[in-house]
Amino acid sequence: MDIRSLLDGLLELTFVGSFTRVGFVVRRILFGWNTPADGSMTGKTVLITGPTSGLGRATADALASAGARLILVGRSEERLARVRDELVAEHGEDRFRIVVADMGLLDSVRAAVATILEEEPRLDVLVDNAGAIFPDRRETADGIEATLATMVVGPFVLIDGLRPLLERTGGARVIAITSGGMYWQTLPLDDLDYEEGPFSGPRAYARAKRAQTALMREWARRLAAVGSDLTINAMHPGWSDTPGLAETLPAFYRLMGPVLRSPAEGADTIVWLATDPRAGGLSGGLFLDRRPRPFDRAPLTRLSAADRRRLWDLVVERTGAADPLPDRVHQLDGPG
Numbered sequence: 447m448d449i450r451s452l453l454d455g456l457l458e459l460t461f462v463g464s465f466t467r468v469g470f471v472v473r474r475i476l477f478g479w480n481t482p483a484d485g486s487m488t489g490k491t492v493l494i495t496g497p498t499s500g501l502g503r504a505t506a507d508a509l510a511s512a513g514a515r516l517i518l519v520g521r522s523e524e525r526l527a528r529v530r531d532e533l534v535a536e537h538g539e540d541r542f543r544i545v546v547a548d549m550g551l552l553d554s555v556r557a558a559v560a561t562i563l564e565e566e567p568r569l570d571v572l573v574d575n576a577g578a579i580f581p582d583r584r585e586t587a588d589g590i591e592a593t594l595a596t597m598v599v600g601p602f603v604l605i606d607g608l609r610p611l612l613e614r615t616g617g618a619r620v621i622a623i624t625s626g627g628m629y630w631q632t633l634p635l636d637d638l639d640y641e642e643g644p645f646s647g648p649r650a651y652a653r654a655k656r657a658q659t660a661l662m663r664e665w666a667r668r669l670a671a672v673g674s675d676l677t678i679n680a681m682h683p684g685w686s687d688t689p690g691l692a693e694t695l696p697a698f699y700r701l702m703g704p705v706l707r708s709p710a711e712g713a714d715t716i717v718w719l720a721t722d723p724r725a726g727g728l729s730g731g732l733f734l735d736r737r738p739r740p741f742d743r744a745p746l747t748r749l750s751a752a753d754r755r756r757l758w759d760l761v762v763e764r765t766g767a768a769d770p771l772p773d774r775v776h777q778l779d780g781p782g
Contacts, residue, residue, distance in 0.1 A: 450476045454737065464734070465626050465684040466705040470714070473735045479714075481508075482721040488513035491569050492720060493562070495549060495604070496576030498525040500688035501623060501716070504709035505573055506533065508717045515541040517566070519558060520576070521548045549576045549600035550586050552765065559607030568615040569608060571720045574601045574622040574658075579694045583645035590764055591639040593647070597654040599764045602661065605678075606770045612676050617726060620678040621719045622662050624732070626685065628655035629743045635756055638764075648694060656749070657757060659732055659741065664754045666730030668771035677729040679719055684734060686712030 457472060458464045473479075492509050496502040497518045506516055510533050520526050526544040533542045547558035562569070578596050586595045605620055612618035631652035634642075638657070640650050662680040669676050685691070687706040692699045699706075718736045719725045731738045742748040749757070755773055762769045 454735075458734075458739065466702065467684075467707045467711060468705060469684060470707055470711045470735060473737075477736070479718075479736065482512040482717060484511060485513040487570075487721060489515075490571070491515045491517065491566065492571040492573065493517040493519060493569060493608070494573040494575060495519045495547075495601070498522065498529050500690060500709050501683055501686060501713045502573075502575040503529065504713035505575065505716050505720075508710065508713060509571075509720060510537055510542070512717075512721060514571075515543075517543050517545055517562065517569075519545045519547050519549075521546065549604070550578070550590075550592055550596035552588050552595075552600065552603055555600045555603045556607060559604060562608060563611055566611065569611045570615055570618050572605065572608060572612065572618070572620045573716060573720065574604070574620065575716075576601075577623070577651065577654075577690065579647040579651045579690065581647055583640055583650075585639075588764070588766075591641075591650070593650040593654045594638055594640070594657070594764075597651070598657045598661065599761055601658070602761050603765050603767075605665065606765075606767075609676065609770070613674055616675065618676050619720060619726070620662075620665070620676065621716055622658050622678075622680045623716065624659045624680045624682045625652065625655045626682045626734075627652040628659060628682075628747075630747065631656055632747050633657055633660070633749060633753075633757070635753060635760065638757075638760055651694075656747065657761075660749050660754045660757055661761065662732075663730050663741070664758045665771075668758075668773065670729065671774075672771065677726065679725075679728060679731045679733060681715045681719060681733040682739075683707065683712030683715065688712070 457469055463469055492514045494502055494506055497506045498520055518526050523546045530542045530544055534540045545558050548554040580592050584592045586592055590599055633653050633656045659680045662678055665678045684707050715733050715736050732741050
């Protein structure tokens, strides 16, 4: 291990140092990061869910600057149009499409998929960024707890539906944006819809993020088993200064405000996973600051390989559709 990796590992153990702007700045200096060159994504198409603020908006800005054509997916046509108009004004050309879809409603997601498959010739990158924290427990029209629907089941349907286009494009990448908060949250597979005990919006969010990360591992395993070249990874942005953090965890936001990452700093690894040639062969990982990180930090929150297979089956059941990648191989990858 070289000295840079040793220092990086020591920083990772500190949590606060790793997740705040301190970690970003130190690692940028240690490893000499470069930003994508202007035009490096010209001719490529990237879909981003939740692109109107925070990390999604920062990702859209960075990939637009790299020359990508963007498909902006969100619930509000007005907010999407505002982002599109601002990007057009900044870049002097309209290569920014909006698709209105509610990630928590399966019919809405499937309608968006159908539109994209019909009208788009390629899709190089899918960024699963949309998220929500609800103040109370509520169910969608599909009978699914809203947090789980928006951040787990809806994105599963989106990835499954767009997989033919991603695979036809070749060398495509899926990137799921998770949260460091999932490290300290268990995922009760017998209560995915949070029907037991008093409801907590932040806890439901962390549970959904843990499920999302576990599913990225399961997607990667099953895609590899069928010989797909689609790469799929999760990343967490550290603690970033976003509207969602300020609204849902105001005390934490006030305490950590001076050392929170900017949205652009939080989005840096998303952009790296989307653009860097070295990231093209990576799949099934969890990344922070352009490097793979552990999936678990607390033994009680760990999901085994069998747990991840069961989670997959439970999510497929909630989609009401056939399993897109039945697990015929039963390949185990250990308890971690």
